[in-house]
Amino acid sequence: SQTIHQWPATLVQPVGSPLSLECTVEGTSNPNLYWYRQAAGRGLQLLFYSVGIGQISSEVPQNLSASRPQDRQFILSSKKLLLSDSGFYLCAWSGGLNTDTQYFGPGTRLTVL
Amino acid sequence: AQSVTQPDIHITVSEGASLELRCNYSYGATPYLFWYVQSPGQGLQLLLKYFSGDTLVQGIKGFEAEFKRSQSSFNLRKPSVHWSDAAEYFCAVGASGSNFGNEKLTFGTGTRLTIIP
Numbered sequence: 001s002q003t004i005h006q007w008p009a010t011l012v013q014p015v016g017s018p019l020s021l022e023c024t025v026e027g028t029s030n031p032n033l034y035w036y037r038q039a040a041g042r043g044l045q046l047l048f049y050s051v052g053i054g055q056i057s058s059e060v061p062q063n064l065s066a067s068r069p070q071d072r073q074f075i076l077s078s079k080k081l082l083l084s085d086s087g088f089y090l091c092a093w094s095g096g097l098n099t100d101t102q103y104f105g106p107g108t109r110l111t112v113l
Numbered sequence: 114a115q116s117v118t119q120p121d122i123h124i125t126v127s128e129g130a131s132l133e134l135r136c137n138y139s140y141g142a143t144p145y146l147f148w149y150v151q152s153p154g155q156g157l158q159l160l161l162k163y164f165s166g167d168t169l170v171q172g173i174k175g176f177e178a179e180f181k182r183s184q185s186s187f188n189l190r191k192p193s194v195h196w197s198d199a200a201e202y203f204c205a206v207g208a209s210g211s212n213f214g215n216e217k218l219t220f221g222t223g224t225r226l227t228i229i230p
Contacts, residue, residue, distance in 0.1 A: 006156075034217075043203065043222040044157075059217070090156055100145055100164065100207060102218060104156040 002027035006091050006105040013112055019064075019078040021108050023091030026072065031095035033074040034102060035066055038088040050074060086112045115140040115206050119221035126194050127229050134189040134224050136178075136204030145207035146187040147218065148178055152200045160202075163187065174198070199228045 003026045013019060025031050032051050036044040046059045048066035056066050063082060067075045074091060088109055092102040116139040126132050138144055145164050149157040161172025168180040178189045187204060202225075205218040 043220040044218075046217055049217060092157075101147070101159065101162060103159065104149070106156045107154070109154065 002093070002096070002103065004091060004093055004103060004105040006089075006108050008108060009106065010109045011111070013081050013110065015083055015112055016080045019076070019081050019085070019110070021076040021089055021091075021110070023074040023076075023105055024072055025093045028072070028093070028096050030071060031093040032099075033068065034092040034094075035074065035076050036090040036092065038090060038107075040087070044090065048076070081112045083112050086110055115144065115208060115219045117204050117206050117219055117221035119202075119204055119224050121224045122222070123225045123227065125227040125229060128196055129193050132189075132191045132194045132198070132226070134202050134204075134226070136187045136189065136221060137185050138187060138204070138206045139185065140206055140208065142208070146178075146180060147205040147207070148172065148176070148187075148189050149203045149205065150174075150200045151203065151223075157203065160189070194226075194228055196228045196230070199226055201225050 005024050007022055034049045035047040037047055038044050048056055048058055050056050050068045053068050053071055064078050088107050090107045091105040094102045118137045120135050147162045148160040150160050151157045160176050161170050161178055163170050163180045171177050176191050178187055180187050201223045203223045204221045207218045
């Protein structure tokens with residue numbers, strides 16, 4: 001069966017510091033991968049998606065970036081965090097027999113102070 | 114562009130009572146529709162989905178949802194809620210048949226469900 005991991009689970013960072021969040025998927029190959037952000041009291045906002053290694057599409061302009069160095073690894077980064085980057089970051093995957101369904105990881109709670 | 118509206122921000126239901134969470138979507142063609150549930154501090158878990166066929170779909174944990182094209186709705190129901198159903202529920206719509214394959218989903222803002230004894 002497929003599983004999706006995210007780490008760290010919780011992160012507190014000062015404004016202006018860098019960021020690296022990691023997402024990995026097991027049990028499938030060539031998944032589509034997604035990064036979402038969930039701000040307090042709001043829905044999910046799609047940030048990036050990837051259909052393959054090195055292929056990244058950005059949905060919203062921001063100071064975040066994403067990379068996919070390996071087939072089942074998706075990384076969310078920032079060079080300098082802003083207060084507005086605080087939120088709950090969710091990674092999701094789709095593919096295999098259920099290409100139209102996205103499955104979510106446990107999320108990372110990011111607080112920027 | 115597709116959109117999803119969940120008109121109820123917060124619903125409180127007594128344990129054992131029935132539940133209906135509303136979802137209205139806007140999409141020009143036949144949509145793919147999903148309900149997800151999120152417990153505090155957790156990721157989203159898929160409850161059920163509708164792609165085509167029978168408009169009444171069954172999901173996990175005793176939930177069901179009915180697709181009504183004429184009303185552009187996909188309401189989630191459960192005949193008898195349990196305290197463990199307290200969570201946030203998200204409706205989402207995806208575009209069928211697009212070039213991307215599996216779609217970018219558009220989510221509603223969620224409905225928070227509180228269960229009282």
